[in-house]
Amino acid sequence: xxxxxxxxxxxxxxxxxxxxxxxxxxxxxxxxxxxxxxxxxxxxxxxxxxxxxxxxxxxxxxxxxxxxxxxxxxxxxxxxxxxxxxxxxxxxxxxxxxxxxxxxxxxxxxxxxxxxxxxxxxxxxxxxxxxxxxxxxxxxxxxxxxxxxxxxxxxxxxxxxxxxxxxxxxxxxxxxxxxxxxxxxxxxxxxxxxxxxxxxxxxxxxxxxxxxxxxxxxxxxxxxxxxxxxxxxxxxxxxxxxxxxxxxxxxxxxxxxxxxxxxxxxxxx
Amino acid sequence: xxxxxxxxxxxxxxxxxxxxxxxxxxxxxxxxxxxxxxxxxxxxxxxxxxxxxxxxxxxxxxxxxxxxxxxxxxxxxxxxxxxxxxxxxxxxxxxxxxxxxxxxxxxxxxxxxxxxxxxxxxxxxxxxxxxxxxxxxxxxxxxxxxxxxxxxxxxxxxxxxxxxxxxxxxxxxxxxxxxxxxxxxxxxxxxxxxxxxxxxxxxxxxxxxxxxxxxxxxxxxxxxxxxxxxxxxxxxxxxxxxxxxxxxxxxxxxxxxxxxxxxxxxxxx
Numbered sequence: 001x002x003x004x005x006x007x008x009x010x011x012x013x014x015x016x017x018x019x020x021x022x023x024x025x026x027x028x029x030x031x032x033x034x035x036x037x038x039x040x041x042x043x044x045x046x047x048x049x050x051x052x053x054x055x056x057x058x059x060x061x062x063x064x065x066x067x068x069x070x071x072x073x074x075x076x077x078x079x080x081x082x083x084x085x086x087x088x089x090x091x092x093x094x095x096x097x098x099x100x101x102x103x104x105x106x107x108x109x110x111x112x113x114x115x116x117x118x119x120x121x122x123x124x125x126x127x128x129x130x131x132x133x134x135x136x137x138x139x140x141x142x143x144x145x146x147x148x149x150x151x152x153x154x155x156x157x158x159x160x161x162x163x164x165x166x167x168x169x170x171x172x173x174x175x176x177x178x179x180x181x182x183x184x185x186x187x188x189x190x191x192x193x194x195x196x197x198x199x200x201x202x203x204x205x206x207x208x209x210x211x212x213x214x215x216x217x218x219x220x221x222x223x224x225x226x227x228x229x230x231x232x233x234x235x236x237x238x239x240x241x242x243x244x245x246x247x248x249x250x251x252x253x254x255x256x257x258x259x260x261x262x263x264x265x266x267x268x269x
Numbered sequence: 270x271x272x273x274x275x276x277x278x279x280x281x282x283x284x285x286x287x288x289x290x291x292x293x294x295x296x297x298x299x300x301x302x303x304x305x306x307x308x309x310x311x312x313x314x315x316x317x318x319x320x321x322x323x324x325x326x327x328x329x330x331x332x333x334x335x336x337x338x339x340x341x342x343x344x345x346x347x348x349x350x351x352x353x354x355x356x357x358x359x360x361x362x363x364x365x366x367x368x369x370x371x372x373x374x375x376x377x378x379x380x381x382x383x384x385x386x387x388x389x390x391x392x393x394x395x396x397x398x399x400x401x402x403x404x405x406x407x408x409x410x411x412x413x414x415x416x417x418x419x420x421x422x423x424x425x426x427x428x429x430x431x432x433x434x435x436x437x438x439x440x441x442x443x444x445x446x447x448x449x450x451x452x453x454x455x456x457x458x459x460x461x462x463x464x465x466x467x468x469x470x471x472x473x474x475x476x477x478x479x480x481x482x483x484x485x486x487x488x489x490x491x492x493x494x495x496x497x498x499x500x501x502x503x504x505x506x507x508x509x510x511x512x513x514x515x516x517x518x519x520x521x522x523x524x525x526x527x528x529x530x531x532x533x534x535x536x537x538x
Contacts, residue, residue, distance in 0.1 A: 068493065068495070069490075069495055069497060070493075070497060094498075095490075095497075095498045095502070096498075115469060115473060116473055116486075116489075118488075121477060128469055129469065154466070156462075156466070158462070162461065162462065164501055165459075165460040165462075166462060166466070167498075168456060168502045168505055169454075169460075170453070170470055171489055171490065171491075172449045172453045172456070172512075173449055173450055173453035173467050173470060173471050174470050174471065174474045174489070175523070176516075176519045177446040177449050177450075177475075178474055178478070178483050178486055178487055179483075179487065179491075180442055180445050180446050180449070181483035182484045182526070183442075184439070185438075185482065185483055187434055187437060187438040188435065191434040193431065193435060195482075197383060198439065198442050199478075200383070200397055200398065201383055201384055201385060201439055202442050202446070202475045204384060204385055204443075205385055205475070206472055208387070209447070209450050209464075210468055212389075213454065213464075214447050214450035214454055217387065217447055218444070218447055218451065219279070219387075219444060220440055220444030221338075221440065224339075226337070226338055228364075229365075229436075233433075233436075233437040233440065236437055242522050242525075243441075246519065246522065247445075249514060250445045253511050254444070254448050256511075
């Protein structure tokens with residue numbers, strides 16, 4: 001397929017690399033509002049770029065919009081206007097419904113890869129679950145075969161609400177976990193210890209839940225509600241009032257869930 | 270060394286296996302208050318066990334106490350009384366100071382492996398950072414060579430306060446991250462999706478921070494304070510009021526940290 005990438009951020013960069021280096025598709029052009037981002041990605045992929053939505057190629061077969069959610073509703077009408085009526089238009093956002101395209105494009109949908117992307121760090125699309133939504137069956141099939149052409153092995157069809165819930169689940173498991181790592185790093189540095197001592201524990205915590213439901217994998221002072229240890233930690237957290245609040249809230253939640261689980265034992269999944 | 274393991278929980282089980290299967294030390298006996306736990310571990314390791322602290326072998330060279338923090342102060346006086354005066358006594362707790370042994374044992378310390386342990390899941394001690402504290406230099410050296418004999422490659426000496434902060438950092442990075450995984454699992458199940466779709470994202474999130482400080486790796490709607498997406502998630506979280514509170518608190522923290530970081534850019538580590 002002849003593809004235009006609208007966006008030059010983390011996801012667009014990784015998707016662009018996968019398309020150019022590991023697929024038979026042709027990337028015609030990169031669009032980004034920011035000239036530096038557009039040029040950097042276009043240079044990497046050795047394709048053309050533009051910073052003006054009017055100059056986006058008119059006859060591509062697939063337009064992939066990987067922009068910040070906040071600008072989508074502004075860019076979409078301008079993008080679709082005057083472009084190939086038979087083209088497929090997709091966005092890549094977890095929490096934006098597919099109906100954002102309604103009234104503009106005829107053939108549209110969503111191509112949502114569930115992963116955290118950085119420009120510097122390459123990822124294999126073959127390992128990433130892809131969530132597709134499409135306006136009709138033909139478009140859905142074409143998006144499915146597009147995913148297969150990227151070697152994606154896990155492709156799911158979901159509706160907009162499911163995808164929004166999925167995104168929310170990802171925010172907890174990824175963005176928020178990463179924030180807990182930043183707290184951990186700060187505490188270690190402030191204690192004169194390198195953050196790398198935490199790597200094996202972080203690795204094991206994430207590896208463990210492939211085999212064991214995280215509910216069953218839960219350990220630590222909160223599970224047994226060890227007031228002595230919890231009290232010591234809260235005392236040390238006096239210097240970090242925001243993290244203290246967070247410590248208290250999560251500890252309380254873990255403890256309550258554990259109590260509920262023990263009450264329900266045997267009936268709960 | 271001739272060793273007695275006091276405890277038959279997750280850590281004692283994994284330490285016992287490593288000692289019996291991958292070291293030259295001799296495990297003389299397992300003690301656990303609970304006969305079932307004592308027998309299960311003793312059978313696995315093919316060693317003797319007791320459920321009475323009075324019957325613990327008197328002439329071991331190293332007593333490793335891996336019990337719940339809450340019972341330590343009760344067990345320690347009974348354990349040390351009448352036992353080999355030259356023996357080394359250690360506990361394995363993150364947040365219990367080494368002075369808990371003071372007035373009871375002459376040679377004592379702490380042997381704290383920074384990892385999350387399950388009975389079912391074997392771990393390699395060669396990959397686990399070990400934090401040692403000892404009452405004197407000779408004891409410290411002996412604990413160091415004990416760690417080396419388990420093939421531990423990263424052995425650190427820390428004082429009790431550092432260890433408590435380390436434990437607290439681990440609670441954030443491990444116990445609390447795992448709790449976020451349980452939330453994620455529940456949201457997915459309630460949306461008709463299997464938790465396994467989250468594995469690649471969880472793996473990448475934890476792998477990423479080996480190369481990139483978690484502060485720089487932070488992504489998601491909270492970083493850009495995308496009110497549209499955040500609002501949608503909070504709406505969906507109406508059914509889970511406790512998790513809604515948590516979502517709001519972490520989002521606010523990520524956003525504030527990001528603002529602070531942008532203000533300090535260039536000066537902050």
